[in-house]
Amino acid sequence: MIAVDFETYYSRAHTVSDHGPWAYAHHPDTDIYMVSVRGEGMDYVGDAAAFNWPTLAGKDLVSHNAAFDATVYQAGVTRKMFPAFTPRSWSCSADLAAYCGLPRALADATEAAFGEKVSKLMRNWMSGKRWADAVAKGKDKELLAYARRDSELCLKLWTEHAPLWPAHERRLSAHTRALIWRGVNIDTDGLKAGMDTLRAAKDAAAQGIPWAAGGEAVLSLAVLRNYCRTVGVPAPASMAKDSEECVQWEDQYSEQFPFIRAIRDYRRVNMLLRKFEGIERRVREDGTMPVNLKYWGAHTGRWSGDAGVNLQNLPRGEMYGANLRPLLRPTPGKVFVIVDLSQIEPRVLSWLADDMGMLSALRAGMPLYEAHARATMGWTGGKLKDQNPDLYRLAKARVLGLGYGCGAGKFKSVAQAMAGLVLGEDECDKVVRAWRRTNPDITAYWRALDHQLAGASTRRNDFLYALPSGREMRWTRPGPDPEDPHRMIAGTVKNGPRSGTWGGKLCENVVQAVARDVFADALLRLEAAGLPVIWHVHDEVIIEVDTASGAEALAETIRILSTPPEWATHLPLAAEGSVENAYTK
DNA sequence: AGGATTAGCGCC
DNA sequence: AAAGGGCGCTAATCCT
Secondary structure: OEEEEEEEOOEOOEOHHHHOHHHHHHOOOOOEEEEEEEEOOEEEEEOHHHOOHHHHOOOEEEEOOHHHHHHHHHHHHHOOOOOOOOOOEEEEHHHHHHHOOOOOOHHHHHHHHHOOOOOOHHHHHOOOOOHHHHHHOOOHHHHHHHHHHHHHHHHHHHHHHHHHOOHHHHHHHHHHHHHHHHOEEEOHHHHHHHHHHHHHHHHHHHHOOOOOOOOOOOOOHHHHHHHHHHHOOOOOOOOOOOOHHHHHHHHHHOOOOOHHHHHHHHHHHHHHHHHHHHHHHHOOOOOEEOOOEEOOOOOOOOOEEEOOEOOOOOOOOOEOOEOOHHHEEOOOOEEEEEEEEOOHHHHHHHHHOOOHHHHHHHHOOOOHHHHHHHHHOOOOOOOHHHHOHHHHHHHHHHHHHHOOOOOHHHHHHHHHHHHOOOOOHHHHHHHHHHHHHHOHHHHHHHHHHHHHHHHHHHOOOOEEEEOOOOOEEEEEEEEEEOOEEEEEEEEOOOOOOEEEOOHHHHHHHHHHHHHHHHHHHHHHHHHHOOOOEEEEOOOEEEEEEEHHHHHHHHHHHHHHHHOOOHHHOOOOOOEEEEEEOOOOO
16 A cells, blocks of 8 residues: 655645635646655655656555545646556545544544644645745755655554455445546536526625625624614524524514614525535536535544535525526436435334334335324324325424434424424423323433443443444543533544533434445445446435436436345335436425 | 634535 | 434634
8 A cells, every 4th residue: 555645735815625626736826746655665755746656557545635635646647747547546544534433634633543643834834835935945854754744644544444444435435536526517507697696686685784885794793783782672692593582583673674684685695605606616627516525524424515515505495596406417418317215314213223113114115204193193094194284294393303302492493494383382392292102112222322321431431332234333432521410421533522412312323324324335336236426415316327218227226225235134215216407306 | 814613504 | 301413614703
């Protein structure tokens, strides 16, 4: 294994996060001035263009953030700095670190793994400077040593931890990089039109905010409070959209004071506009945008968004006259096949908690929310969704909201957000009590997790929990909360912060992790079946195929996603989807 | 001044 | 006894 680490020019105004890694690496200002290559007898640090690249042909390479280093290398080839060569593999030690429960950043990962604290001062000093500046200031030796040390740490991290990283997870990490480079086609005309609409909406919102023209921070809560005082209106403690107090405040005063609505409009429209702009900056010459997903972005193993544009939280419909999702389109002559795992988390929860009643209903093909209503809400009629839509929505809210221990207060907002239900305080309390009484398998599962956490805490061990896939989840340093010894805290990353942890929360983490493993297993089978995944969002895949094979690909994708992994043969899964000419939902 | 944190908001 | 969770990004603010 050979570690490869590039050093490239950056400054305050020229960063990876502004452009995204691809555009940054290919930008003419990005001077690729140094590379460090270590391992298998190689120990090179110096001018990247002077390195004998073909010696790496057929070799196994590793970089810390391989998506970045491999992109920089590609940019160097495009700019005729380097000759093209093909390594056998190019792995990512940052992905490995994340899998192992270490922090992602190299300095933090090595500190957590080896207790070695390394300084990033040299790297910071290089902000806005090039190789010639380092030479002129007599810092060249230090810079070379810094780059050499980083590749050494990357190699050490790999050598000591890679044996813990299973082959299927390595394939998922590599698959994620393939998605990044493959990218998604963007309707750039639609993007521009949307931005015009949003800019107009933003200007309109700013017109309605009295202090906006004066140059004061438009969204500042402090400025808002001041203004409220001058016009004699009370000010809310928070402007959060789901804060009860704030909702009432808005209801009461927004007629009389239009600036109240304008603040919220301004914030939301501006965030959406920034998202459009971020996508526009990342579109490549061929009209595609790299799909920046981060392997193991969450400690549950889920992927997260990355690199400036998060494809996992695109708005689902039109906002302020602009609709972003449909601007992600198949390349001409192709279609999207979009399929998701139906109610994957409640299915996994029933399976983990051995809720036999629910499991047999699901195996018989009954819709999940209806099965819940029959088992615990007294429904004895026919198809619930058609015959009693209100009860169906309540069943959905109960299933999605109550499986992880939330109380009445939280359920109130969960029910509204997930099922559009407006329930009273007392009603929520009753629902929570009744749900817990009639779902003893799940509440027993919370208690079992609570008990195991307490056991690990007593033994002063990390809390380890074996998942059905064979991987082990880890919560670090469990123990009583110093501020409230009746509560427990634990961490999710080695050396990371600890936070409140109890059975319901552990249950949620485990369910999310198992659902992720189910989905990840299907991703590899999709790729093996030759179905090219363009990107994915937790339980949803977007595949691009020739228009003519859309229907066939849809059936095959649904079949693959509905088939459980080998380690979960009795988990009842379902998947649904459609063939589309743009991203939707 | 620049990095870190918080508040708010989008999604699953 | 009670307690939903997981993310990333922008703007504002805090902190060094």
